[in-house]
Amino acid sequence: MKNDERLTDGAVETEEQRGGLSRRSILLTVGGVATLAAVSEVAAQPISERPPSASTGRVRLVVNGRQHELDLDPRRSLLDVLRETLDLTGTKKGCNQGACGACTVLLNGRRIVSCLTLAAMHDGAEIKTIEGLETNGELHPLQAAFVEHDGLQCGFCTPGQIMSGIGCIAEGHAGSPDEIRFWMSGNICRCGAYPGIVAAVADAAKGA
Template sequence: MTNHEPFIDGAVETEEARGGVSRRSLLLTVGGAASLAAVPQVAADSISEGGPTASTRRVRLAVNGTRHELDLDTRQSLLDVLREGLDLTGTKKGCNQGACGACTVLLNGKRVVSCLTLAVMHDGAEIETIEGLEKNGELHPLQSAFIEHDALQCGFCTPGQIMSAVGCIAEGHAGSPAEIQFWMSGNICRCGAYPGIVAAVADAAKGT
């Protein structure tokens, strides 16, 4: 006999007709019971793990001279804390991958791309954003230089460019146009205002 299915079906019918339990019925019953037994365990595991709820941590940040104590999601970037938590939207979210530099801020005086910086890793840090450069109604020399040299077009990258330039000058990397171009290369201007940006940074560097 080449096809065994009729034989199996016949055997099932014969066993059931005798009032017994067929092998197929037994396997289905056991398999179903095992599946039902696993469901409460899966649910219990989900409860014990707390589901998708993220952990939070209290973080202290001094932003533009103002101190904040924030309960932050441990996964939250510094960029999102600034924009969504503190409403400092001058810092722009560009690529969100650390490649364009639009989100550059100063962290303890050093340039960082805030989209790749976890806020909870910098408890007690001092942050400076584009909003903090203006003092007593007067623009920062770099802000004035950007205006004077037409170093912007759409303006989206400008906050990051200026904050990066502040860091670049402080680091001593603004001695020549070539040096400025190299050390500012992490900040992309899709409008192509690079000549004006370099001129503005060089001009501001002279007054430091």
């Protein structure tokens, strides 16, 4: 489905040189009332000071045990590298603002939101995503517990919940339902599967 050149994503991505170009609005006065729109000239640097090329050189990421060498636009978030460059679409983009937890992955063993970190900052890092949890076709105990306790409905926040739950258990924060509720509050579930999520994490923590 994915052609090979997209795996190296940005070899041709010489970024814009006129980077200072930015959106402007104009001040408008209607019937003597200035509307909220205002002049906002936000360019921080003159155009000439923008970097001519934005390639970082090769970045090595070990994702679910598999090494990738990528030539990346430094702007690219770890989340977009997973989803758009590597086609690992199990990790979800819910808000792209660090405010929902849907993009949670393990970075060198710790749970993080992958939307708020640049992939190029993690040369050599080990990343675990939802696609990397099964062992020989067997679900990870927490994956199985999510199904058993119905800790999901639409399933969109589920990969992030599970990766977060693995982090929660590894941190030793799954000792009681109350503790789990506190330490799983970085993952929003709009369907409201929270009771099942807590039960699943508690169950998997017992066996961990």
